[in-house]
Amino acid sequence: MVTSSSRQSRPRRLQNALAAAGVSAALVAAGPGLAGRAFADGSTAGSGSGAGKTLRVAMDGSGVDTLNPFTAYFNGALDLFGGIYPTLTTIDDAGKSAPYLAKSWKLSDDHLTWTFQIADGLKWSDGQPLTAEDAAWTLNLIMTDDVAGTANGTLVANFESVTAPDATTLVVKTKQPQSNLDYISIPVSGIPIVPKHVWEAHTKDLKDFKNESTPVVGYGPWVLTEFKTGEYAKLDANKTFLLGAPKYDHLIEQIYKETDAAVAALKAGQLDYIEGVNATQFKTLQGASGVQTAQAVGNGWFGLELNAGAKTRTGKPIGTGNPALADPVLRKAIALAVDKKTLVAKVLDGQGQVAEGYLPPAWPQWSWKPADDQLSKFDPAAANKLLDDAGYKAGSDGVRVDPKTSKPLNLRLGIHSDDTQDAAVSNYLVSWFKAIGINATIQPMSMSALNSDLGKGNWDMLMDAWTTGPDPTYLLGIQSCGTLPNDDGSGGNTDSFFCDADYDKLFAQQSTIFDPAERAKVVGQMQEILYQGNSNIMFYNSTHKIAANAKVSGLLTGTKDANGFYPAQSSFWSYLKAAPAAEAAGSSGKDGGSGAGLWIGVIVAVVVVGGGGVLVLRRRSGADDRE
Amino acid sequence: MSSPRYLVTKLAAAAVSFAVTLVIGFVLFNLMPADPVRTMTRGRPTSEAELGRLRVQLGLDKPLWERFLDFVNDTLHGRLGYSWQYQQSVASLTMHRLGPTLLLMGTAFAISVALGLWLGVRSGWRAGSLFDRITSATALTLWSVPTFWLGMILLIVFSVGIGPIHGFLPAGGMSDPTLPQTGIEHYADVAKHLVLPALTMVLVVYAQYVTIMRASIIEEIGSPYLLTARAKGLTDAVVRRRHAVPNALLPSVTMIFLHLGGLISGAVAVEAIFSWPGLGELTYEALKIPDLPLLQGTFIVFSASVIIMNLLADLAYRALDPRVRAS
Numbered sequence: 001m002v003t004s005s006s007r008q009s010r011p012r013r014l015q016n017a018l019a020a021a022g023v024s025a026a027l028v029a030a031g032p033g034l035a036g037r038a039f040a041d042g043s044t045a046g047s048g049s050g051a052g053k054t055l056r057v058a059m060d061g062s063g064v065d066t067l068n069p070f071t072a073y074f075n076g077a078l079d080l081f082g083g084i085y086p087t088l089t090t091i092d093d094a095g096k097s098a099p100y101l102a103k104s105w106k107l108s109d110d111h112l113t114w115t116f117q118i119a120d121g122l123k124w125s126d127g128q129p130l131t132a133e134d135a136a137w138t139l140n141l142i143m144t145d146d147v148a149g150t151a152n153g154t155l156v157a158n159f160e161s162v163t164a165p166d167a168t169t170l171v172v173k174t175k176q177p178q179s180n181l182d183y184i185s186i187p188v189s190g191i192p193i194v195p196k197h198v199w200e201a202h203t204k205d206l207k208d209f210k211n212e213s214t215p216v217v218g219y220g221p222w223v224l225t226e227f228k229t230g231e232y233a234k235l236d237a238n239k240t241f242l243l244g245a246p247k248y249d250h251l252i253e254q255i256y257k258e259t260d261a262a263v264a265a266l267k268a269g270q271l272d273y274i275e276g277v278n279a280t281q282f283k284t285l286q287g288a289s290g291v292q293t294a295q296a297v298g299n300g301w302f303g304l305e306l307n308a309g310a311k312t313r314t315g316k317p318i319g320t321g322n323p324a325l326a327d328p329v330l331r332k333a334i335a336l337a338v339d340k341k342t343l344v345a346k347v348l349d350g351q352g353q354v355a356e357g358y359l360p361p362a363w364p365q366w367s368w369k370p371a372d373d374q375l376s377k378f379d380p381a382a383a384n385k386l387l388d389d390a391g392y393k394a395g396s397d398g399v400r401v402d403p404k405t406s407k408p409l410n411l412r413l414g415i416h417s418d419d420t421q422d423a424a425v426s427n428y429l430v431s432w433f434k435a436i437g438i439n440a441t442i443q444p445m446s447m448s449a450l451n452s453d454l455g456k457g458n459w460d461m462l463m464d465a466w467t468t469g470p471d472p473t474y475l476l477g478i479q480s481c482g483t484l485p486n487d488d489g490s491g492g493n494t495d496s497f498f499c500d501a502d503y504d505k506l507f508a509q510q511s512t513i514f515d516p517a518e519r520a521k522v523v524g525q526m527q528e529i530l531y532q533g534n535s536n537i538m539f540y541n542s543t544h545k546i547a548a549n550a551k552v553s554g555l556l557t558g559t560k561d562a563n564g565f566y567p568a569q570s571s572f573w574s575y576l577k578a579a580p581a582a583e584a585a586g587s588s589g590k591d592g593g594s595g596a597g598l599w600i601g602v603i604v605a606v607v608v609v610g611g612g613g614v615l616v617l618r619r620r621s622g623a624d625d626r627e
Numbered sequence: 628m629s630s631p632r633y634l635v636t637k638l639a640a641a642a643v644s645f646a647v648t649l650v651i652g653f654v655l656f657n658l659m660p661a662d663p664v665r666t667m668t669r670g671r672p673t674s675e676a677e678l679g680r681l682r683v684q685l686g687l688d689k690p691l692w693e694r695f696l697d698f699v700n701d702t703l704h705g706r707l708g709y710s711w712q713y714q715q716s717v718a719s720l721t722m723h724r725l726g727p728t729l730l731l732m733g734t735a736f737a738i739s740v741a742l743g744l745w746l747g748v749r750s751g752w753r754a755g756s757l758f759d760r761i762t763s764a765t766a767l768t769l770w771s772v773p774t775f776w777l778g779m780i781l782l783i784v785f786s787v788g789i790g791p792i793h794g795f796l797p798a799g800g801m802s803d804p805t806l807p808q809t810g811i812e813h814y815a816d817v818a819k820h821l822v823l824p825a826l827t828m829v830l831v832v833y834a835q836y837v838t839i840m841r842a843s844i845i846e847e848i849g850s851p852y853l854l855t856a857r858a859k860g861l862t863d864a865v866v867r868r869r870h871a872v873p874n875a876l877l878p879s880v881t882m883i884f885l886h887l888g889g890l891i892s893g894a895v896a897v898e899a900i901f902s903w904p905g906l907g908e909l910t911y912e913a914l915k916i917p918d919l920p921l922l923q924g925t926f927i928v929f930s931a932s933v934i935i936m937n938l939l940a941d942l943a944y945r946a947l948d949p950r951v952r953a954s
Contacts, residue, residue: 154674230904265798
């Protein structure tokens with residue numbers, strides 16, 4: 001195992017022979033050298049990827065689109081970057097920004113200049129010094145180069161300049177005050193800082209540079225030592241990591257395209273950790289032996305969007321949305337018709353919370369709840385009364401008629417065809433809407449077809465879900481008028497064609513408020529406007545479900561709330577803090593069992609095949625005799 | 628028809644098929660209602676300017692005819708376009724995935740053909756016997772089972788285990804990352820990973836060969852030439868092997884070639900369940916965005932493979948069956 005080819009970067013089978021030769025040569029030539037160079041003090045696992053304890057986790061099902069952090073979008077890739085590239089700050093248990101590369105930071109009185117003190121004496125995995133200049137170079141490249149800005153350009157759009165006056169000082173000047181600046185470079189969802197001395201040579205071919213040459217030069221809790229596209233990534237621990245050394249010596253992120261297969265692998269002891277399983281899978285794991293489970297409060301919402309009249313930026317109506325939904329009374333009635341508690345109980349099996357506010361409970365600093373008198377409680381009778389009073393008379397078939405157009409209330413309900421939650425929830429919705437005289441027709445669509453219709457305004461109701469990191473700016477932004485499309489239908493990234501002048505004013509305001517409590521208040525007012533608009537009706541915040549081999553400890557941070565849910569967890573901290581139980585020899589849990597299984601399987605196979613063969617032969621000889 | 632003329636006719640027909648495929652492939656995927664840029668950037672903070680830039684980068688701002696010309700040009704140059712999501716040429720992506728797919732599908736195909744034909748001959752020869760009834764019933768049952776369901780059941784039984792019996796086969800992937808990736812141990816490891824996906828494929832497809840071979844044998848069984856063979860005093864086994872089987876094989880040959888052409892398209896369901904890094908799974912991923920160049924590229928490769936295999940089947944038929952030559 002010690003001699004394993006941890007540097008094989010071209011993954012596919014056809015190339016195995018070629019790669020094998022190349023890898024052996026590379027190992028002979030560079031193996032010891034690389035190990036020696038891996039870390040400045042040489043104290044880490046340089047003995048290859050086999051020795052020591054390995055944590056095997058399931059990679060996000062999206063996999064890795066590219067290892068180039070400037071252009072990658074897929075969550076699998078972002079998770080990896082969180083482990084192998086540093087960021088300016090990180091997130092603490094409370095979801096607040098905390099030191100990482102930056103030991104501390106301060107803001108100028110005019111709120112335009114941020115000065116970060118970068119930790120001293122850090123080294124990239126190839127031994128070169130890691131300084132403020134690397135951070136300045138990375139951010140400048142994203143600001144000035146279109147390709148470099150592919151994935152994270154938006155995060156630096158408000159930057160005026162970024163400089164590194166000395167090795168430990170980074171100065172960021174912004175065009176307008178920007179209160180979320182300490183969140184733009186956090187692990188996983190923020191900007192990863194890359195080593196200037198490696199990437200300088202690739203600024204010209206940045207679009208085509210795949211960054212697959214291992215070990216990938218970086219800095220973080222882990223070093224990427226082997227990567228097979230579509231299969232797995234292998235990482236070695238950085239035992240001198242600034243925020244504490246990982247307890248495991250190696251990390252393997254393996255791709256399972258079906259979560260059911262990952263669940264099976266966890267039960268079989270072939271995997272140590274998975275997250276993001278659904279309610280049914282979680283239930284089976286809760287009863288499985290040798291498996292521990294936990295739920296963390298959700299970082300996303302699941303709900304329904306109503307097309308209250310899709311318009312372009314200049315106010316020109318577009319799309320085929322039913323005009324009846326422009327009536328706030330109808331939208332309010334729809335909100336009252338939904339029994340969110342039943343959805344949590346039946347669809348989520350209790351693994352979640354009823355949602356009212358737009359921002360999820362994972363980030364309690366932004367949480368907002370409507371006052372009791374504003375709350376849209378499940379009340380079909382009240383919904384019916386609202387509609388009766390507004391003149392929506394029921395036709396002979398029970399479907400109400402829009403008084404303005406005299407057309408029956410037939411509404412399309414677009415759902416994601418590959419999403420079981422959408423399917424389950426939409427069936428409830430159809431019956432609840434029927435009870436208030438609305439005829440909803442479920443239209444399952446692929447994700448891309450649904451997105452396409454959304455942008456063109458060709459929809460009435462859509463099931464939607466979003467997640468967010470600790471900074472809510474983007475999620476709040478997609479509800480602002482500025483994201484509406486142009487008159488020709490181009491541009492725009494609006495989520496529901498919601499557009500409200502007061503909301504936009506508060507959106508601009510919150511980005512310039514630097515007192516967290518003050519900002520939270522404004523963000524709360526924005527959520528109140530969204531809540532009353534009923535264009536985005538939040539149903540629930542599903543918990544983030546985690547399951548791990550019982551032999552892994554230290555995975556979870558924080559303490560459980562009244563519901564038994566942990567605070568939001570991040571893969572960055574989970575992998576870093578996970579620790580092997582002392583007695584566990586390696587990560588696989590059922591080594592003895594698998595041997596036994598093999599033998600039993602072989603014996604059963606022999607008996608079946610042998611017995612069957614005898615039966616057939618006897619039958620045949622009998623048949624020949626009969627002829 | 629003379630041989631060279633026959634060959635030219637068939638080649639021309641194949642070329643026409645390919646040209647039509649190019650047009651269909653392009654039109655089909657470009658008619659799909661989709662906004663790839665929005666889907667790709669979903670959940671990421673992406674400003675409108677950035678979305679616009681991405682659309683230009685992907686060539687989505689060009690008129691349809693220009694995109695078609697680009698596509699034809701790329702195809703004829705063997706580049707097959709540039710994948711939007713993986714940001715590399717479709718040709719290289721396809722090449723990388725070809726190995727695992729051919730390994731899985733080739734293994735499953737070889738076993739299915741061998742097993743299916745063998746069982747088909749036996750069943751047909753003694754049609755109505757207990758062996759025939761068991762074989763046919765089992766094959767048809769497995770044929771009608773959904774691949775995905777069967778795969779999951781096999782995965783749970785042989786990977787997780789049932790009750791006190793632990794599973795012993797890997798739940799997914801093509802190799803164990805903790806083992807060396809070269810040498811005998813690696814090949815044994817890949818073989819171990821191959822068992823469940825290949826078994827699933829075999830169980831689902833072998834019935835086709837059983838039924839077609841069985842039917843052909845039953846058709847031949849009453850033929851006078853078999854009576855002559857028996858009259859010569861040949862044993863039952865020899866009559867079957869030397870006389871009946873060669874004549875009954877033709878329909879199976881057509882099917883074998885048809886399936887050979889479809890081999891590289893992989894099996895989306897099996898590759899997805901067992902996380903097998905093949906072409907079927909790549910196509911499935913491409914559909915989600917949709918990554919049009921990747922879809923078009925794989926579509927062209929799959930179609931070309933079917934067209935070539937059909938061409939070979941035509942030529943093989945001519946070699947195998949004198950009646951085709953005579954017509």
